[in-house]
Amino acid sequence: xxxxxxxISLVAYALASIAAGCGTPNEDKxxxxxxxxxxxxxxxxxxxxxxxxxxxxxxxxxxxxxxCGTVTADFTRCAANPLYTAGNAHIDGRLELFVADPSVMxxxxxxxxxxxxQSPLDVxxxxxxxxxxxxxxxxxxxxxxxxxxAPVMTTGDDPGDWDYDRMETPSVVKVPSNPxxxxxxxxxxxxxxxxxxxxxxxxxxxxxxxxxSPDGRNFTRLPAAESPYFERDTPFQxxxxxxxxxxxxxxxxxxxxxxxxxxxxxxxxNGIWHMYFxxxxxxxxxxxxxxxxxxxxxxxxxxxxxxxxxxxMAGQQPSVVWDGSxxxxxxxxxxxxxxxxxxxxxxxxxxxxxxxxxxxSVGDTFASPSRVLSWDPTLDYERYSWLTGADAVLREDGYxxxxxxxxxxxxxxxxxxxxxxxxxxxxxxxxxxxxxxxQICLLKSVVTFNLARRERGM
Numbered sequence: 053x054x055x056x057x058x059x060i061s062l063v064a065y066a067l068a069s070i071a072a073g074c075g076t077p078n079e080d081k082x083x084x085x086x087x088x089x090x091x092x093x094x095x096x097x098x099x100x101x102x103x104x105x106x107x108x109x110x111x112x113x114x115x116x117x118x119x120c121g122t123v124t125a126d127f128t129r130c131a132a133n134p135l136y137t138a139g140n141a142h143i144d145g146r147l148e149l150f151v152a153d154p155s156v157m158x159x160x161x162x163x164x165x166x167x168x169x170q171s172p173l174d175v176x177x178x179x180x181x182x183x184x185x186x187x188x189x190x191x192x193x194x195x196x197x198x199x200x201x202a203p204v205m206t207t208g209d210d211p212g213d214w215d216y217d218r219m220e221t222p223s224v225v226k227v228p229s230n231p232x233x234x235x236x237x238x239x240x241x242x243x244x245x246x247x248x249x250x251x252x253x254x255x256x257x258x259x260x261x262x263x264x265s266p267d268g269r270n271f272t273r274l275p276a277a278e279s280p281y282f283e284r285d286t287p288f289q290x291x292x293x294x295x296x297x298x299x300x301x302x303x304x305x306x307x308x309x310x311x312x313x314x315x316x317x318x319x320x321x322n323g324i325w326h327m328y329f330x331x332x333x334x335x336x337x338x339x340x341x342x343x344x345x346x347x348x349x350x351x352x353x354x355x356x357x358x359x360x361x362x363x364x365m366a367g368q369q370p371s372v373v374w375d376g377s378x379x380x381x382x383x384x385x386x387x388x389x390x391x392x393x394x395x396x397x398x399x400x401x402x403x404x405x406x407x408x409x410x411x412x413s414v415g416d417t418f419a420s421p422s423r424v425l426s427w428d429p430t431l432d433y434e435r436y437s438w439l440t441g442a443d444a445v446l447r448e449d450g451y452x453x454x455x456x457x458x459x460x461x462x463x464x465x466x467x468x469x470x471x472x473x474x475x476x477x478x479x480x481x482x483x484x485x486x487x488x489x490x491q492i493c494l495l496k497s498v499v500t501f502n503l504a505r506r507e508r509g510m
Contacts, residue, residue, distance in 0.1 A: 119195060120505060123450050127404075127425040127504040134433040134457070134500035136189070136197045138171065139464040143201050146173040147464065149182060151501045153221040153315075153369075154443045155238075156454045158194070161228075165191040166268055167454070168204065168238065169501070170220040177466045183207050186222045186240065188269055194452060194503070205238070205263055205271045212289030215242025218256050221315045221369070221441070224268065227353070234264040237353055238271050239295070239316040239327065247287045250312070251338045258314035260329060261293035262354065280355050296356050301331045301346045304360045308333035308341050315369040315441070318353070321379075325350040326412055328381070330368040345370050345383060347413045359413045365421075367405065372412075373446040379412035380510060382444045382453065385421065394427070395436040395479070395495060396458050398469040402427040404442050404453060406510060425453060425504050433500045435460040436469070450507045456499050463498040471495045 120130040138148045154169040167189045172182030185203035208216040221241040228235065240263070243256025250257045263271035273293030276282060281291050288294070298311030312332040319326050331346035344363030348356040367385040374380075385405040394400045404425045407418035427437050434457025442455035458469060460481065468483070471493040476482035484493040 119193075120503065123505050123507055125507050125509075127451070127453060127506045129428075129431075130195065130503040130505065132195045133431075133502040134459065135195055135503055136199075136501040137433075137459065137461075138499045139467060140199070142173060146175055147177065148187065148199070149174060149177055149467075150439070150499045151456050152439055152499065153441045154454050154456065154501065155222045155224045156194075156443045156445050156452070157224065157226065158445055158447055158452075159226060161226075163192075165194040165197075166224075167191070167197065168222045168224050168268075170222065173203065177464070177468070184218055184220050186219065186238070186271075197501070200269060202270070204265070204269060205240075205273075207242075208244075208290070208292075210290055211244075211246065214244055214247065214259060214286070214288035214291055214294050215240075215261055216244045216246075218243040218258070219261070223316045223318050225318050225320060226268070227320065230264075233266050236265040236268040236271070237318070238263045238265070239318050241314040241316065242293070244288060247289075249338065251334065251340065257287070257298075258312050259294060259298060260296040260313045260316045260327075262295040263293055274354065278354065295354055296327070296329075296348065298331055298333070300356075301329075301348070301358050302333045302342055302362050303358050304362065305333060305342060307335055309336040310334050310338065313346075317370045317372050319372055319374055319379075320353075321374045321412075323351070325353045325356075326372070326379070327356060328364075328370040328372050330370075331363055344368075345381075349413075361413070361417070364413065364417050365407070369441045371443045373444050373451075375446060375508070375510075378408050378410045379418075380406065380408045380444075380446070381418055382406055382424070382442055384440050385423075392472060392474065395429075395471055395475045396439075396469050396497070397472045398458070399440045400437040400458070401440045402437055404455065408510065424506075424510075425455075427457075431457075432461045433457055433459045433502060436471075436495055436497050439499055446508070448508070450505055451510070453504045453506075455502050455504070457502055458495070458497040459500045460495075460497060463496045467496060467498045468494045469497050 119132050138151045148171045150171045152170045156167045174182045185206040188200040188204045189197045191197045207219045219242045223239045241258045242261050243258045245256050248257035263273045265271045276292045279291050279294050298313035302308040315330040317328045327348045333342035344366045346362035347359040350356045367383045370381050370383040372381045384401050386401045403423045406424045407421040409418045410416040436458035439456040445452040476493040482493040
């Protein structure tokens, strides 16, 4: 799950301390450029012609070598990485601070790749209270991406909204049988700091919401009157969009009285909606009782029933595909000890873990976990580890695994992330200072959007 804006606040505090003590580097950094970067001030994804009508050009493209490289039996990074780099400016001058929590699909009906990811937008990376937003991007080939200037949705406007402080980790599905104005369905995590006391200092009590769109370019939250919590007690004044409360995730654990739900991943298989999500259950005193990936099902995408054996497994931030006979999950299973060895201390991971299940839940829980792709510190576009959260797409040509990395290539001014002190002891790229006897270290870094592929048949 994500805590991006909180981390930005911590970095802002750290820089203020540096300025007061030993000074802050203030070099002008060039804007990152790569094959995926575009002039966002002049291009709107909603106005692009996504397909070519020139048959000769199509034939020529089909005959060209794959710019990503050969697809093999193991996940191999795309030669075009990074596909996109954060830090670009929108028309109003605000910068994309991250590429985080991607949800990617190939829309066969439009022959177009589509992606949604979370990024605060602000004029300065170090503003202490960046409002989170979900951005939309599209690509004709899954490699070169154009970002729509306007966010598809932002946090709630009213302090009483359940998602006033956070809305992130989107998961989008296209449902052709839905009414036209609800053709695209986006699930997301939201939170309100003031509404609920949590066992995590500084983190909101995440829950899951839903919003709809006719085209995926602008979403509207589920009306409050349609929410399953319309006539139920919740900690929130306004519940527009709220569709799943974490306290309902553990029917097999009577001691759980409240809970957190985040990082939703939704797929529809044979008319049944399946939602996988990070979950955390507590007793009435908010003492932890359960943590892991949980599962719920629905017949309409709004009213959900939790699996009786939640949580299904350890881990968090799942991405799930259906291969025709089983559910396949890619998720974060790194241990705290493993994450502590990484350069970045900013929601970092080093591995994508895979597991599968024939029914996705009770009868055959996800088995045979294995790590299928790992961080490579020799690559500049992921030099300081990955930002947790990857998304898999399964097509006839194989698996496309999109992930985000912390790059050390030309980060914009003030783009800094917390670093692990242990790693910085043997590195010369950290900015470190003393804070009342505690060493604080930072890294100049910007987030990249990347791809690895492999053949079908895990």
